[in-house]
Amino acid sequence: MPMTVTLVLLTANDGAPALLQMLAAHGRDLELRHVVDLPGLRALLPTLGPKARLLSYLSNVIVPADCLAAFGLGAYNIHPGSPAYPGVAPEAWAAYEQAAAFGVTLHVMEPVVDSGTIIDAEVLPVPGPKARPTMAQAARQALPMLLLRQAAALTREEPLIPNKTLAWGGTRRTVGDYERMCRFGADISQEEMERRLVSFGPPGPVQFTLAFHGRTFILETPGGIMGHLDPPQPDRVLGWVCDTAAKGGPLEVKLTVDGQDFLLWAGEHRPDVAAAGFGDGYSGFVWEAPAHFRDSRPHRVEATCKGKPLPGSPRLVTFARLEASQG
Numbered sequence: 452m453p454m455t456v457t458l459v460l461l462t463a464n465d466g467a468p469a470l471l472q473m474l475a476a477h478g479r480d481l482e483l484r485h486v487v488d489l490p491g492l493r494a495l496l497p498t499l500g501p502k503a504r505l506l507s508y509l510s511n512v513i514v515p516a517d518c519l520a521a522f523g524l525g526a527y528n529i530h531p532g533s534p535a536y537p538g539v540a541p542e543a544w545a546a547y548e549q550a551a552a553f554g555v556t557l558h559v560m561e562p563v564v565d566s567g568t569i570i571d572a573e574v575l576p577v578p579g580p581k582a583r584p585t586m587a588q589a590a591r592q593a594l595p596m597l598l599l600r601q602a603a604a605l606t607r608e609e610p611l612i613p614n615k616t617l618a619w620g621g622t623r624r625t626v627g628d629y630e631r632m633c634r635f636g637a638d639i640s641q642e643e644m645e646r647r648l649v650s651f652g653p654p655g656p657v658q659f660t661l662a663f664h665g666r667t668f669i670l671e672t673p674g675g676i677m678g679h680l681d682p683p684q685p686d687r688v689l690g691w692v693c694d695t696a697a698k699g700g701p702l703e704v705k706l707t708v709d710g711q712d713f714l715l716w717a718g719e720h721r722p723d724v725a726a727a728g729f730g731d732g733y734s735g736f737v738w739e740a741p742a743h744f745r746d747s748r749p750h751r752v753e754a755t756c757k758g759k760p761l762p763g764s765p766r767l768v769t770f771a772r773l774e775a776s777q778g
Contacts, residue, residue: 455480456524456608457499462508463487463766465751470508473598478606487749487767488512488682496521502608507560516562524608526560528567529597531590533574534617537565538624540651542586547632547650549581554593557601559613569617573597582649635661635670678717678734680754680763685771686740690763691724692717692756693734704736704761707753713738717756745773 458481460471471483486492489512492505496518504524507514509531519526532541533554545553554574559567573593577585604611622628632651635644639661648659658677659670678692692702701718719735744750753765 455482455500455502456606457482457484457503458606459484459486459492459495459499459503459505459522460508461486461492461505461512461514462510463768464509465753465765465767467508467749467767470598473602474606477602481606485749487769489514489518491769492518504605505560506605513564514560519560519562525610527570527605527611528558528560528565529594530556530558530565531587531594532556534569534572535620536624537619537621538628539626540624540629542590543583543629543632543651544621544624545577545586546581546583547646550577550586552576553586553589555590555597556617557597557611565619565623568613569619570611570613571597571601572614572617573600583652633659635659637661637663676756676759678754678756678761680752680761680766682763683752683766683768683770686745688738688740688752688754688768689735690717690754690761691721691735692754692761693724694757701733702756705755706736706738707751707755708740708744709750740770742773745770747772 456478458474458478460467460474460483467485471485475481475483484495486495492512492514499521501523503522505514505519505522505526507526507528509529514526530537530541532545533550533552534556535550536544542553552574554572556572557570558565559570561567573596575589575593577589579585601611629651632647635647661668661670676692676694678690680688680690688706690704692704694702701716704715704717706713706715715736715738717734717736719733719737721732721735724732724734747769749767749769751765752768754761755764
């Protein structure tokens, strides 16, 4: 009798249930496991057999070498960008370079991000304006095509076959590279500034600054809503939000967990937010998970303010199981 293949899906993306269903439909003798973060992945490692494979799906978790080595059938990542754009925020760099096409890449995971052998890629033409949201939309359209093509191979014991015609190109971008593009010098041309605003602005948290005569000025963005839904804690959700275009007290945040709404006030002090230049820092919010969410199962969490989703939202969150009190 063949030994069961264990496929571990690493993602906090809210599309995980649909992907798990797709993989289950293509696999025989298959065990599917789902984790959302590195602690969850490490907790799973001792339970793995020799026929285990990792699939990282639109995850920002950097998996260390010792974890990668635990997967006898290999570890693979779906990179939300074309092979020409390895590294951080590929859609932003594609917009900046006015790429004519964009998509997603399936590749072997290595300790160095976006450096492993490419298995497959789906790259689509990008019509219309070459802005960051347009590139992100192209990636979203390419993603199901790539998954449908590779779902059966991901669920089988046999190694995935690389596409030898594909290779990483361009420069592997880092967070530092991205941040440098958001800092403007006094000599920047209007054309270059507009190009960067369109390419490196929303979606995603960003702060543009202008250095002038030895001082640094923060550029306010239209609408003014800035914030982030932070990586979850074992028993709570944290985040922050402020309105740079309006002065006043804390903002109301709507946190939606599995369709259930919770209203919070973002008035907790966040020294990190203040240090980054986003107001006085009194913009944090904390939501402690009620007992019925403390079940070690993934829950969909979405945070909005004034009708706008916060960067980092939605995400899947697994809260630690609440142990029964000892009597």
